[in-house]
Amino acid sequence: PHLALPARRAPVPEDGESGWCAVLPRRRPQAPPAGAERRAPAAVAAAEASVAAGSGWDIRRLSSAPLQELSAAQQRNLRRAERRREARRVQAPGAADLALECQAAAAVGSAPAAPAAAPAGELPPRARSGVERVPRGLLVECLLFMTAEETARMALCGRFLCSLGEDGLLWRHFFSQSYPSSELTAESLADWKHCFLLEVNHMEADLICYHTKASFREAVLGVPIDFSVNPRTQRVDYISTTLDFLSLEAFDAGVRRSQWNEGIKGVLPL
Known part of the structure; x- marks a missing residue:
């Protein structure tokens, strides 16, 4: 018996560009006909005219097209559309439609004027509420x-x-x-x-001197202060107060203790 040997395949080139070249047909390009160049401008002009008219895209109004060009189904749909349009035209509006139209007209007439547009970079003016309209x-x-x-x-x-x-x-x-x-x-x-x-x-009752019980109408009140002096620079570095009210007359009289029995060195008038 004879053994059938597989057909030998052509080797696939490694280069992709040479592979494409291998399958290209070896046929010489045919020259265009003699009158093709003269017919090209006429064909382009006809195509532009058809695009402008809409016929090239199959866009046309059925009502304006001749009846001979319409199919039976298109003619039937056209007649139905005309009958529906005539029925809507002669139909009188109902009472509900008239009431809605009157309400819409009244709402438009009573609507407040739109606020003026705000300049660039500014917020639009805020509409006045009902409470702000009351005197x-x-x-x-x-x-x-x-x-x-x-x-x-x-x-x-x-x-x-x-x-x-x-x-x-x-x-x-x-x-x-x-x-x-x-x-x-x-x-x-x-x-x-x-x-x-x-x-x-009860702030008025508290505006009195804790030592003499004199009010701010009878004496000059102040807050007692205490401070410390830096031994190197000989300047005041820390100041504290108890926020009590002490009159200047009481301080001049020798009061050197606050209401909380803390030592004080001066009075800051208020």
Whole structure:
């Protein structure tokens, strides 16, 4: 019997470029026909015209196309679309549609004007809330029916309410209602809140000398201080105070001990 030997394959070249060259057909390129160069500009012009008209991309309106070019299905769809368009045109709007249209028109008419655009680099203006549109005097009169604690809590709810909680008329009313026998008097309308806080925290009763019991209206008060001197530079290096109130008359009289029985070397007037 004869043995069938496998066919010998051509060796694969190691160089990829020579491998491609090995499979290229050895045929000479054919020259273009004689009239091809003259027909090329005409074909390009026809292609540009078809692209501009949309026919090259199969884009066309069925309603404007001749009926002879449309298929039966396209003609049927065209007639259905025309009937639906005519039905929508002659159909009168219902009562619900008219009500919605009236509401939309009223909302557009009553809508506030848009705020002016902020300059570059600045934040847009903040829209005024409903509370800010109420007159300030009327809001202060409403706050007079509240307590000082309730007013302080409400002042934490926003910037506008915080500014409203600093009104001097409001705190003068609270001061006269809570401390009618107080000897404090505000120099300006804005100082009534400070006077109220002094009375609430009992600061006026504490503004007395711990030695002579004289108030700040009767004597000059100060805080006793103690200091140490650097032995090398002979300069003051450490200063401490007990934050007590001592009058200058008591210090001149020889008081050298604080309220906590600590030594003092001077008084800093307040």
